[in-house]
Amino acid sequence: MYEIDPSRTDLVEEFRNNPGGPFSRELTLVVNRLHVMPMADRHILVCTKRSREWVLAKMPTVRGAKMELYDDQVFDDYYKGVWEVFKRRWKTVTGQDVA
Amino acid sequence: MKKILGYCDDWSAVQGGTVNFKVSTYGPDRYEAALVRVICGDDEPGHGLFQEEEIDAPFNGEHPGHLQPIDAGSYGVVPQSPAVDGLKSFTVQAWVFPTTPMKGEQGIITNWADDPATGFALMIDDTGSLAMRVGDGNGNVTDVSIGAPLAERRWYLVSGSYDSETKVIDVRQAPIESTLENLIAGDAQGSADNVAGAGIPLMFAAFPAVFPNGKPASTKHFNGKIDRPRLSAGAMSAEEISAAASNESPCEQNSNIVAAWDFSRGIGTDDIRDTGPNNLHGHTVNLPSRGCKGHNWTGNEQNWQQAPQEYGAIHFHDDDLYDAGWETDFDYVIPDDLRSGVYAVRLRAEDDEWYVTFFVRPKKGTTTAKLAFLVSTVTYMAYSNYHWLFHERFAEATESLWTTLEKTDVFLQEHNEIGLSTYDTHSDGSGVRFASRLRPILNMASKTPLWSFNADTHILGWLESQGIEFDVITDEDLHNEGASVLEPYNAVLTGTHPEYYTTPMLDGLRSYITGPGRLVYLGGNGFIWRCALSDKFPGVLELRRAEDGIRYRDEEPGEYYLELTGEYGGLWRRLGMPPQAVVGVGTIACGFDSSGYYRRTEDSFNPRAGFIFEGIEDDEIIGDFGLLGDGASGSEIDATDPMMGTPAHALVVASSEGHSENTLICPDEIGFHHAAMDGVQSPIIRADMTFFETPGGGAVFSVSSIAWAASLPHNGYDNNVARISENVVRRFLEDAPFTMPK
Numbered sequence: 001m002y003e004i005d006p007s008r009t010d011l012v013e014e015f016r017n018n019p020g021g022p023f024s025r026e027l028t029l030v031v032n033r034l035h036v037m038p039m040a041d042r043h044i045l046v047c048t049k050r051s052r053e054w055v056l057a058k059m060p061t062v063r064g065a066k067m068e069l070y071d072d073q074v075f076d077d078y079y080k081g082v083w084e085v086f087k088r089r090w091k092t093v094t095g096q097d098v099a
Numbered sequence: 100m101k102k103i104l105g106y107c108d109d110w111s112a113v114q115g116g117t118v119n120f121k122v123s124t125y126g127p128d129r130y131e132a133a134l135v136r137v138i139c140g141d142d143e144p145g146h147g148l149f150q151e152e153e154i155d156a157p158f159n160g161e162h163p164g165h166l167q168p169i170d171a172g173s174y175g176v177v178p179q180s181p182a183v184d185g186l187k188s189f190t191v192q193a194w195v196f197p198t199t200p201m202k203g204e205q206g207i208i209t210n211w212a213d214d215p216a217t218g219f220a221l222m223i224d225d226t227g228s229l230a231m232r233v234g235d236g237n238g239n240v241t242d243v244s245i246g247a248p249l250a251e252r253r254w255y256l257v258s259g260s261y262d263s264e265t266k267v268i269d270v271r272q273a274p275i276e277s278t279l280e281n282l283i284a285g286d287a288q289g290s291a292d293n294v295a296g297a298g299i300p301l302m303f304a305a306f307p308a309v310f311p312n313g314k315p316a317s318t319k320h321f322n323g324k325i326d327r328p329r330l331s332a333g334a335m336s337a338e339e340i341s342a343a344a345s346n347e348s349p350c351e352q353n354s355n356i357v358a359a360w361d362f363s364r365g366i367g368t369d370d371i372r373d374t375g376p377n378n379l380h381g382h383t384v385n386l387p388s389r390g391c392k393g394h395n396w397t398g399n400e401q402n403w404q405q406a407p408q409e410y411g412a413i414h415f416h417d418d419d420l421y422d423a424g425w426e427t428d429f430d431y432v433i434p435d436d437l438r439s440g441v442y443a444v445r446l447r448a449e450d451d452e453w454y455v456t457f458f459v460r461p462k463k464g465t466t467t468a469k470l471a472f473l474v475s476t477v478t479y480m481a482y483s484n485y486h487w488l489f490h491e492r493f494a495e496a497t498e499s500l501w502t503t504l505e506k507t508d509v510f511l512q513e514h515n516e517i518g519l520s521t522y523d524t525h526s527d528g529s530g531v532r533f534a535s536r537l538r539p540i541l542n543m544a545s546k547t548p549l550w551s552f553n554a555d556t557h558i559l560g561w562l563e564s565q566g567i568e569f570d571v572i573t574d575e576d577l578h579n580e581g582a583s584v585l586e587p588y589n590a591v592l593t594g595t596h597p598e599y600y601t602t603p604m605l606d607g608l609r610s611y612i613t614g615p616g617r618l619v620y621l622g623g624n625g626f627i628w629r630c631a632l633s634d635k636f637p638g639v640l641e642l643r644r645a646e647d648g649i650r651y652r653d654e655e656p657g658e659y660y661l662e663l664t665g666e667y668g669g670l671w672r673r674l675g676m677p678p679q680a681v682v683g684v685g686t687i688a689c690g691f692d693s694s695g696y697y698r699r700t701e702d703s704f705n706p707r708a709g710f711i712f713e714g715i716e717d718d719e720i721i722g723d724f725g726l727l728g729d730g731a732s733g734s735e736i737d738a739t740d741p742m743m744g745t746p747a748h749a750l751v752v753a754s755s756e757g758h759s760e761n762t763l764i765c766p767d768e769i770g771f772h773h774a775a776m777d778g779v780q781s782p783i784i785r786a787d788m789t790f791f792e793t794p795g796g797g798a799v800f801s802v803s804s805i806a807w808a809a810s811l812p813h814n815g816y817d818n819n820v821a822r823i824s825e826n827v828v829r830r831f832l833e834d835a836p837f838t839m840p841k
Contacts, residue, residue, distance in 0.1 A: 021692075032496055035493075035495035035496045035501075036492060036493060036495070036496050038492065039489070039490075039492055042502065044489070044501070044502040044503065044504060045501065045502070045503040045504070046503070046504045046505075046506070046508075046509060047503055047504070047505055047506075048100075048506065050142060050143060050144065050546070051143055051144050051145065052144065054503065057504070059489060059502075060512065063418075063490075063512070063515055063526055064512075064513065064514070064515040065512075065513070066513055067504075067509045067512055067513060078503075081503075082501050085501055
């Protein structure tokens with residue numbers, strides 16, 4: 001499996017500046033790696049008001065379990081939410097905070 | 100988050116008929132209901148398309164709210180009988196194939212009452228081990244456990260017995276021997292002074308329970324297969340147990356056998372048949388899978404109808420659901436003057452809102468328009484309560500998105516009892532085969548994501564904006580009545596995604612097309628999978644995702660034949676009727692991150708196709724705009740293929756280009772993967788806009804793209820996608836027949 005190099009802050013910057021893509025080849029590998037991480041570890045978004053509000057959440061490990069929403073992570077811009085998801089997944093996968 | 104949901108007992112209503120509406124609230128003690136005609140359900144703030152018309156109805160207004168529970172999980176039940184109650188010494192046994200032995204206590208064969216604790220239960224205990232529980236009704240409960248977990252997905256002959264003379268409880272398990280594994284065989288003993296008859300029905304694959312409102316329910320569901328359960332008088336020896344398990348008709352050899360259930364009888368029904376002397380027949384609940392490979396499946400036969408004795412297992416699941424069984428809050432008698440169309444009961448409770456969608460067709464034998472909009476209700480059922488986006492690890496990589504859930508998805512995650520779609524797997528990993536509309540469907544409503552039903556409302560909004568009158572006919576109407584339901588119409592218009600077809604539906608549509616009928620296929624990925632409906636289980640669709648195809652999850656090998664109809668399941672492409680042979684085109688590729696546009700071909704200048712391009716410039720790019728991927732060719736797209744049956748005289752009047760790297764060829768279109776399977780590199784990925792006449796004076800027009808309809812509203816419906824669509828519909832509505840080219 002592709003391993004993300006946490007020192008590649010250039011790829012982080014590329015994503016931050018253009019979270020909707022298209023991405024460079026190297027960033028595509030990073031994004032795909034974050035897309036296929038185990039479900040139980042993923043941060044995701046929940047749309048609470050159509051096209052107006054999104055809340056960061058964490059997928060439960062068990063079917064039927066309550067979804068954990070982060071009440072202090074509410075976004076009025078979808079890509080701000082996506083950026084937060086990217087940072088959290090980067091941390092989960094690499095063990096390091098986005099610089 | 101969700102505070103109100105509802106469903107109705109039938110999606111297809113007719114003037115004079117009655118629809119019953121069932122509602123549950125999650126917190127609020129009151130709710131408002133209102134009847135609306137759905138014109139366009141797209142409520143994206145920037146689109147400006149949402150439109151509904153409020154209609155007077157007797158039920159409009161405030162109603163008391165209440166929580167209605169759902170008893171999900173399949174099981175079998177045999178009514179209470181003195182033959183069971185009167186047993187002093189007894190043996191209960193079955194072949195079992197547990198799929199989640201470590202998921203807590205699960206009933207295999209139970210005749211158990213909790214209060215007071217009475218009866219017996221052959222079960223899996225909370226260590227994953229086979230166990231027998233007995234109760235004397237006086238507070239004494241004894242559990243005897245083998246003490247070692249059962250292996251997942253392996254067959255065991257399991258039994259539990261009680262000898263009222265010796266007071267011994269005996270539990271046994273004997274796996275079918277493996278050449279590769281050491282599976283545990285063993286037995287364990289315990290004792291109990293007495294076992295009292297529970298005096299209640301006997302159950303397979305669950306324990307009984309009661310909801311707080313007193314409604315009967317079930318609990319501790321067994322996930323896995325059960326084959327050849329037996330109940331005998333007396334504590335049988337291991338040899339006697341084995342003989343009873345091996346024998347299809349054991350009562351002939353052993354008069355102690357009280358009941359010998361043969362699950363291979365009644366496949367495709369909910370009947371449980373007892374071949375024993377006491378006729379302890381029963382029924383299944385919540386549609387477990389039947390016609391499943393039994394402990395003795397040899398693989399020599401793949402069709403349960405040819406070797407039923409090898410398909411004697413029922414696969415029970417703790418998340419099966421047929422009928423939610425809610426009480427009716429109010430009903431609605433469809434007035435004679437309510438025009439045919441798409442309607443919903445809008446429910447509001449506190450800050451939450453929900454739509455219970457239904458469809459009104461004209462009275463049988465009448466029409467009120469020359470155009471019929473064929474609503475894809477069978478496809479809606481296949482997708483109903485779709486969990487795939489947050490169950491499937493590779494969903495994000497498939498769709499090139501970051502998981503973004505709706506409030507409805509959160510509800511689905513938190514409420515297992517609401518059931519699954521045919522795109523999902525059960526909690527034990529097995530594929531979901533049944534999808535019911537007799538439960539709240541969280542993705543068939545206005546104000547939901549633009550897929551399936553709500554994507555189809557773009558077509559409704561377009562028809563309304565252009566003043567094109569239409570009647571609504573549903574897939575189930577076509578299934579039940581065949582071509583006769585379409586024949587009164589000059590033209591039939593599909594939705595964006597008519598993917599699932601039963602044999603009667605396809606026969607009826609083909610018969611219509613080969614008459615003077617005209618079909619406007621305004622979608623993509625249509626006519627793909629065979630599925631089944633049955634009068635035995637109204638409101639349910641069955642699907643077997645046999646062989647290949649974009650199937651999200653694999654079907655169990657050896658179980659490719661539908662149980663409701665006995666037909667072989669899978670793609671129509673593999674069943675002798677590929678979509679190319681019906682509408683000229685079939686699915687070639689899928690891509691969800693961006694869409695392409697169409698360019699006119701040489702065929703588009705053929706005089707036969709002139710009417711299609713009235714008002715369109717010769718070199719005009721078609722559909723480089725739209726709400727799904729910014730183009731009219733996308734999501735799932737179709738192409739012609741003469742080898743698959745595209746008529747020789749079909750005109751490909753436009754083809755798409757501009758597809759992305761994430762648009763990929765379908766697995767059923769390719770024998771081996773290679774490095775040029777994407778929309779940038781592949782020479783074959785495109786949507787073919789196609790037209791052909793039929794010998795009966797009819798015609799077929801296919802846009803070959805799910806995303807097409809999402810381009811209709813662009814610029815206030817003033818665009819070349821809408822123009823082409825209207826050109827075709829208006830010509831198809833004219834009485835003048837089409838003629839075959841020479």
